[in-house]
Amino acid sequence: MMQPQGRPRPKIDDVAREAGVSRGTVSRVLNGGHWVSPPALAAVNAAIKKTGYRVNPHARNLATNKANSVAFLLTETHDRLFADPNFAVLMRGAADALAEHDIPLVLIMAGTDDEQRRATDFLTAGHVDGVLLVSSHGSRKGVIADIIAAGVPAIACGVPLGFEKKMGYVAADDYQGALELLEFLDNGGRKRIATITGPQDTSGGIRRLEAYRAHQGEAFDEALVAPGDYSRESGARAMRELLARVPDVDAVFAANDLMALGALEVLHDAGRRVPEDVAVAGFDDISAASAATPALTTVRQPFDRISEEMVRLLLDVIAGKNHAAITIPTELVVRESA
Known part of the structure; x- marks a missing residue:
């Protein structure tokens, strides 16, 4: 409800007078409604609507010593934010929750040393109430250590390597999901199954x-393993290496869908039919997986x-509860690629 120009901004006292309750009752309603009777709660809410009263967020934050915001901390470079659709899905889901x-x-982006320094200064200065840490790398432990040392509530997406006992997290069951996919390829008669790995400083890649x-098992062959960094380009590069090194490869498990899509392009250019000659499978189930030619067999992570x-656990930590860890099945x- 807009106030006519020239009229003073409604105050708590105006709401209390309109509702016929004390100023303290209005304050309790504005801070969650604890110890307020249902009739009084209804009266205050009606008065707020009628008067057009709005909470002054700066005053409330000073009074409660809270920033009333949460950081989505992405420890990746800016180009990865736009190249990998998983980050957008996670961010949208967290924002909705x-x-x-x-x-x-x-x-907050923290993909470089300077960005990590600025992010640490911002987060530990009380500008947010908590942190959702996404894509944590074991090689970038400094920012995580600083967050923990400062006592900032935080929950990681995936296992925060080196801090498993000090920070809560939510992770997909990477191991079981990958194993189920590999057994599917094995049951389909594939004999020379290669893999394109994810970064080995991330819990998912490991x-x-x-x-x-x-x-x-005992048939493990290092020649069938090619490194990737989760980018489409690294998947294409790894696939070229595998074809040169192991020309009789008949299946490829890429540690994420973007790398699998890069592998598909290389196999097509090399005249290898998918899945007749080489089966290809990924991990994540991004939207491009079902639109690929052929459509990509993959492991779905329930990002929503x-x-x-992550939000639920973070709010619990902000409220003073102990951190917790959850592993979610994949x-x-x-589809047609395997």
């Missing part, structure tokens, strides 16, 4: 490679639920 609590989400090693659980999605 926080919106239910009327809490805004602030994006666990998916561990699943590959376990599946191969992951972001919701789902095998079989």
Whole structure:
């Protein structure tokens, strides 16, 4: 409700007078409605609407010593933010979950040393109430250590390597998801299954490679392993290496869908039919996976639920509860590429 120009901004006293309650009752309603009777709560809400009263967020934040915002901390470079659709899905899911609590989400990039320094200064200065840490790398431990040392509530997406006991997290079951996919390829008669790994300073990259090693067992062959960094370009580069090194490869498990899509392009250019000659599978189930030619077999990560659980756990930590860790099952999605 807009106030006519020239009229003073409504105050708590105006709301209390309109509702016929004390100023303290209005204050309790504005701070969550605790110890307020249903009739009084209804009267205050009606008075707020009628008077057009709006909370002054700066005054409320000073009074409660809260910033009333949460950071989405992405420890990746700016180009990866736009190249990898998973980050946008996670950010949107987190923003939607926080919106239910009327809490805004602030994006902070920390892909370089300078960005990490600025991010650490910002986060530890009390500008946010908590942090959702996304894409944590074991090689970038400084910012995580500083967040923990400063006592800033934080929850990671994936296992925060080196800080598993000090920071809560929500992770997909990378190991079991990859193992299920590899067993599917094995049951389909594939004999020379290669893998394109994710970064080995991330929990997802490590666990998916561990699943590959376990599946191969004594037949594990280092020649069938090519490194990637989750980018499409690295998937294409790794696929070219595998074809040169192991020309009889008949299946490829890429640790994410972007790398699998890069592998598909290289196989097409090399005249290899997919899946007749080489089966290809990824991990994540991004939107481009189903639109690929052929459509990509993959492992679906439930990103919507992951972001919701991250927000729930973070709000618990902000409220004073101990941090917790959750591992969420994945789902095998079989399409035409394997």
